[in-house]
Amino acid sequence: MSIEPSLAVTIGGLRLKNPVMTASGCFGWGEEFRAYFDLNELGALVGKAVTAEPRPGNTGVRIHETPAGMLNAIGLQNPGVEGFIADILPRIRDLNCPLIANVPGHTVAEYVRVARRLTEAGGIDAIELNLSCPNVGRGGLEFCVAPESVAEVVSAVRSATRLTLIAKLSPNVTDVAVLAQAAQAAGADAISLINTLVGMAIDVERRRPILGNVTGGLSGPAIRPVALRMVYEVVGAVQVPVIGIGGIATARDALEFLMAGATAVQVGTANFFNPRACPEIIAGLRDWLRAHGIRDVREIIGAARPGATPAP
Amino acid sequence: MSIEPSLAVTIGGLRLKNPVMTASGCFGWGEEFRAYFDLNELGALVGKAVTAEPRPGNTGVRIHETPAGMLNAIGLQNPGVEGFIADILPRIRDLNCPLIANVPGHTVAEYVRVARRLTEAGGIDAIELNLSCPNVGRGGLEFCVAPESVAEVVSAVRSATRLTLIAKLSPNVTDVAVLAQAAQAAGADAISLINTLVGMAIDVERRRPILGNVTGGLSGPAIRPVALRMVYEVVGAVQVPVIGIGGIATARDALEFLMAGATAVQVGTANFFNPRACPEIIAGLRDWLRAHGIRDVREIIGAARPGATPAP
Amino acid sequence: MHLVTSEVLDLREVAPDHWVTTFDAPEIAAAARPGQFVMVRAGPDWDPLLPRAFSIYHADIEAGCVEILYRVVGRGTRQLATLEPGRFATMWGPLGRPFDLPETERVILVAGGVGVPPVVFLAERLAQAPMRLLGLVGASSRKFLVGVEHLRRAGAEVRLATDDGSLGHHGLVTDLLAAALQEPGQATIYACGPQPMLVKTARTALAAGVSCQLALEAPMACGVGACLGCTVPRAGGSFARVCCEGPVFAAQEIDWEAWERGSI
Amino acid sequence: MHLVTSEVLDLREVAPDHWVTTFDAPEIAAAARPGQFVMVRAGPDWDPLLPRAFSIYHADIEAGCVEILYRVVGRGTRQLATLEPGRFATMWGPLGRPFDLPETERVILVAGGVGVPPVVFLAERLAQAPMRLLGLVGASSRKFLVGVEHLRRAGAEVRLATDDGSLGHHGLVTDLLAAALQEPGQATIYACGPQPMLVKTARTALAAGVSCQLALEAPMACGVGACLGCTVPRAGGSFARVCCEGPVFAAQEIDWEAWERGSI
Numbered sequence A, B: 001m002s003i004e005p006s007l008a009v010t011i012g013g014l015r016l017k018n019p020v021m022t023a024s025g026c027f028g029w030g031e032e033f034r035a036y037f038d039l040n041e042l043g044a045l046v047g048k049a050v051t052a053e054p055r056p057g058n059t060g061v062r063i064h065e066t067p068a069g070m071l072n073a074i075g076l077q078n079p080g081v082e083g084f085i086a087d088i089l090p091r092i093r094d095l096n097c098p099l100i101a102n103v104p105g106h107t108v109a110e111y112v113r114v115a116r117r118l119t120e121a122g123g124i125d126a127i128e129l130n131l132s133c134p135n136v137g138r139g140g141l142e143f144c145v146a147p148e149s150v151a152e153v154v155s156a157v158r159s160a161t162r163l164t165l166i167a168k169l170s171p172n173v174t175d176v177a178v179l180a181q182a183a184q185a186a187g188a189d190a191i192s193l194i195n196t197l198v199g200m201a202i203d204v205e206r207r208r209p210i211l212g213n214v215t216g217g218l219s220g221p222a223i224r225p226v227a228l229r230m231v232y233e234v235v236g237a238v239q240v241p242v243i244g245i246g247g248i249a250t251a252r253d254a255l256e257f258l259m260a261g262a263t264a265v266q267v268g269t270a271n272f273f274n275p276r277a278c279p280e281i282i283a284g285l286r287d288w289l290r291a292h293g294i295r296d297v298r299e300i301i302g303a304a305r306p307g308a309t310p311a312p
Numbered sequence C, D: 001m002h003l004v005t006s007e008v009l010d011l012r013e014v015a016p017d018h019w020v021t022t023f024d025a026p027e028i029a030a031a032a033r034p035g036q037f038v039m040v041r042a043g044p045d046w047d048p049l050l051p052r053a054f055s056i057y058h059a060d061i062e063a064g065c066v067e068i069l070y071r072v073v074g075r076g077t078r079q080l081a082t083l084e085p086g087r088f089a090t091m092w093g094p095l096g097r098p099f100d101l102p103e104t105e106r107v108i109l110v111a112g113g114v115g116v117p118p119v120v121f122l123a124e125r126l127a128q129a130p131m132r133l134l135g136l137v138g139a140s141s142r143k144f145l146v147g148v149e150h151l152r153r154a155g156a157e158v159r160l161a162t163d164d165g166s167l168g169h170h171g172l173v174t175d176l177l178a179a180a181l182q183e184p185g186q187a188t189i190y191a192c193g194p195q196p197m198l199v200k201t202a203r204t205a206l207a208a209g210v211s212c213q214l215a216l217e218a219p220m221a222c223g224v225g226a227c228l229g230c231t232v233p234r235a236g237g238s239f240a241r242v243c244c245e246g247p248v249f250a251a252q253e254i255d256w257e258a259w260e261r262g263s264i
């Protein structure tokens, strides 16, 4: 078949030209990657976390390589929502792909304040609530584990913004599907997962934890099987679109998540070891669909779920 | 220093000549490895799971390689406790290292029955309660998530056996330290962790889950950072010895767990990609201690914890 | 069983994407029997993590070397094909149950794709034996037919089949088997190849009442019997481990239908 | 910035465990300036996962090639040292802020261990310039002294220091710096090497009021400014990314004490 397949998908009010977004904290606000590809190729750009106040980030070692993965404990370094609006937003407004801001918080009020300011400022198309940042003391951590707190944050922010609202969940829980249901019930337009698994490494010669923060978030191909399983579970538990994240580095990885039922994917750590990871995944998806005679990527969303039409 | 360092550690009533055991399900009952090294070198041998009734195991694909890890869904294939006592136990009784049986269960009664029969049979030195097997339908899974059920199983088995009792915990929970505390309070002599993370993989060409069981347990170096973090957490929460498991493949990996506070370690997946993994880790530990002038491995247990004496 | 750090002595591409690596491994060469395999790890890092199983293609006891033939299809084989002479791999074996040697006047060797190695090794060991060897070799296209010269050198008559008809019979190698079984003389069948070919071969042999041994493949982690990952359904009902109860099974030992159903 | 699949043209061991790899990378060679670095991934698999940063040692614009010098200490460098000529690596660069060129009559180049590359590259670019070059090179032992000939060929006077006293000054290379600063003529210092050496050099320069630029190292994931993993404390108080705000910093830009404290 020589028909150009359609890659477009919809997440809440967002129309994406393809299902590939960047993952928060792994792509800056894109400026670092302009030298490697045209950012307008992206389905959407999810930027760094934006907090109410500026944050310096953690001291000491912040990243450490692990087998097929990495640990990070950046500590949400960012100029704060006012700094973001003043200095960064004007530089990226011209982009022709949806911009999504990632918002962590310590308190419900903090989430609401940042979401409101970003909505007022304009130029941001969706808000991804980071309900699971394990790196800043107890910051955000309390919001990830109980469905009640997830619901509280989501519904408070829901009342404060008309932007598409994505709830990003922590994988460090017994039952992620229950959190997803709570987020959906509270008004989230979509669920994204997974954030990093909490991990750690020790420097044997110095006899102490390697990361300045002791623990950090594990990401990269190592966690892909866990992420895929959680996405598969959550897709079965909610009706809103799910965005799959975790270890995606190739078009084949992205296809696994789409077939598990994700409507879109985010690419995080792969940007670090391949600055062209996103455009290569987009091109690879297109090629795979074309080679399989599939005209629309939506035909394969959920294709590996029970009851889906089997492969021809 | 040319003094031979001591590697001996104690777990409950068990005296181990070194802190390196095999992990359940990853070493058979040792017979497959006799060609590669002298099993008596092991600190202890933890054998395959023994269930009340024989189990055929899962159909379809049971294992799948992932980045720096593997998924398994074996389904607890074993001849049942009576088959074990009749056919396997006589062949391994002669071993000169402690033998530990791994016991999963669907009900408290099942755990108790297997533990009692193993105790009566003699030849087994400790029982490791598998409170977290994710592969057999819901089997065991309910026991892993709530501290009450962990406590119930542990105290029931505690009354049924005088053998050293190890509670092996699931990592697929929000708060593993709470489970460890429940196990300790109910009479466990030690805590071992982690069992596998629940994961999955999809065959993109056939559009279906690769494993016959859909999901499986993720093990290997990929999970080591998560395992180490959980061990570090649990050591801080209980007083009984902790046995570290997860992705250990080299002496350096084992040292990370010991420095995090584990009294011993188990080696699982590494046996598959290096049949001599255990003796190499034991020799590597000895060499490292000797090179650092440390006479007793117990000096480095917990060395990376807050308050420990810093490295010289 | 021997676990060795083995030097690569030779690496050559024998067909597009099909490579033969020769390893220096005297103990394994001396112990190897046709149908057995080795586990190979080609790198020091953790991705790919697991060793790969390869049938022994040649074992030269005098030269002390072992050869494997493989097609580059994924990470493990790609990595292996970068190991030039002078580099090292970790290898253990020989592993598994070998072919039982034949007692009939005719031997029919059926090989599909990269199923050729154990069958070639068997033919070489039977070269001096007083029986007629018939090799049936199939591949998707003529350029992927490998090992044929080795079979001829071992004295076998060889008949070929290709899916695209580019050489020999236009169709499956199992089509050739039915005809061969019509020919006079009691035969034993030895087969190795992709699952559908093995299933077809086993059914043909069982229907004809001809003794048949087949070398199976299954995803393996350990190769030594410890992980229980490589099981196939036994005719009786339980599971057999391909790595140590196989890889060679007699046709009647396996529940072929269940195996077909359960496969990826 | 260029992202290329680059062929290895040459691989040689220049000292025990110290290797130089020459890559075919014309665009990077043409753009490279002393102090800049490249990110290199040497294999297709996921362990090791992250690229490694290497200072550019030589960039030959005409030949279109880039050289790096590294010591095999871990997984990444071990893998790199197996890439023989004809094999490929993925490389992106040139990255980071280069050295500012000197305006003084004397230039003091201070290099410790595998900190030699950027300093050699700078010396080569200054070879035709009208200033006196003094190279101070330190290593743990004489056999690990690398790049010295290159400095001499670029017209530098070279003084050596070894920790074990096997050649040159018995002690640290920073001991030589204090003496060199006593000599007449206004100088600019350029330094690269292990953290303690850099801290000492910066403090010496700051105390003497001499202009000093230092190429720093930090654990890096991306090398392009996106991960915020490679930060070092700025004198002001915030963090600077070594990969894009550095790796070259002026001595007064860094909070050396905080950096020392926070390091692994």
Ligand SMILES: Cc1cc2nc3c(=O)[nH]c(=O)nc-3n(C[C@H](O)[C@H](O)[C@H](O)COP(=O)(O)OP(=O)(O)OC[C@H]3O[C@@H](n4cnc5c(N)ncnc54)[C@H](O)[C@@H]3O)c2cc1C
Pocket: B201, B202, B203, B204, B205, C037, C052, C053, C054, C055, C056, C068, C069, C070, C071, C072, C073, C074, C075, C076, C077, C078, C114, C117, C216, C217, C218, C219, C220, C247
């Ligand atoms: C007893 C035995 C003997 C064997 N003898 C030989 C022999 O002589 N020669 C030989 O060539 N092989 C032989 N094999 C097979 C060999 O062990 C390898 O499995 C095979 O070579 C492929 O390995 P790989 O690492 O290259 O591919 P892998 O990377 O393991 O992939 C294998 C296949 O699965 C596909 N795949 C991988 N991941 C996924 C995914 N997520 N979704 C969908 N598909 C996926 C790949 O595309 C590839 O086609 C034997 C196996 C056994 C058990």
Ligand SMILES: Cc1cc2nc3c(=O)[nH]c(=O)nc-3n(C[C@H](O)[C@H](O)[C@H](O)COP(=O)(O)OP(=O)(O)OC[C@H]3O[C@@H](n4cnc5c(N)ncnc54)[C@H](O)[C@@H]3O)c2cc1C
Pocket: A201, A202, A203, A204, A205, D037, D048, D052, D053, D054, D055, D056, D068, D069, D070, D071, D072, D073, D074, D075, D076, D077, D078, D114, D117, D216, D217, D218, D219, D220, D247
């Ligand atoms: C801007 C910049 C320029 C650079 N230029 C050069 C250069 O020109 N030449 C050069 O050789 N290097 C250079 N480096 C360093 C280089 O990037 C690598 O970090 C270095 O070569 C080590 O890489 P590796 O993969 O071999 O070791 P890794 O495997 O990454 O290990 C690095 C070190 O950490 C130790 N280590 C690893 N894991 C652990 C653990 N769990 N616990 C304790 N210790 C551990 C290892 O033993 C080793 O000593 C530069 C770095 C930067 C940031």
Ligand SMILES: Cc1cc2nc3c(=O)[nH]c(=O)nc-3n(C[C@H](O)[C@H](O)[C@H](O)COP(=O)(O)O)c2cc1C
Pocket: A023, A024, A025, A026, A048, A049, A072, A074, A076, A102, A130, A168, A194, A195, A196, A217, A218, A219, A220, A221, A223, A245, A246, A247, A248, A266, A267, A268, A269, A270, D227
């Ligand atoms: C260095 C780094 C920084 C990150 N920062 C954030 C963040 O600020 N907010 C957030 O929600 N997730 C953050 N993440 C998590 C990623 O967005 C993503 O959920 C996770 O890394 C898993 O995807 P991956 O395996 O593709 O990286 C960060 C991850 C990394 C590696």
Ligand SMILES: Cc1cc2nc3c(=O)[nH]c(=O)nc-3n(C[C@H](O)[C@H](O)[C@H](O)COP(=O)(O)O)c2cc1C
Pocket: B023, B024, B025, B026, B048, B049, B072, B074, B076, B102, B130, B133, B168, B194, B195, B196, B217, B218, B219, B220, B221, B223, B245, B246, B247, B248, B266, B267, B268, B269, B270, C227, C228
């Ligand atoms: C093939 C396989 C089978 C396993 N079977 C069991 C089991 O029967 N009982 C159990 O408690 N753990 C079982 N495990 C888990 C391991 O004992 C271990 O906890 C886990 O694999 C993590 O360690 P590793 O990364 O070193 O393998 C199994 C793991 C694998 C890979």
Ligand code: FES
Pocket: C219, C220, C221, C222, C223, C224, C225, C226, C227, C228, C229, C230, C231, C241, C242, C243, C244
């Ligand atoms: S491969 Fe492990 S039991 Fe067969």
Ligand code: FES
Pocket: D219, D220, D221, D222, D223, D224, D225, D226, D227, D228, D229, D230, D231, D241, D242, D243, D244
């Ligand atoms: S290495 Fe990623 S920001 Fe510097």
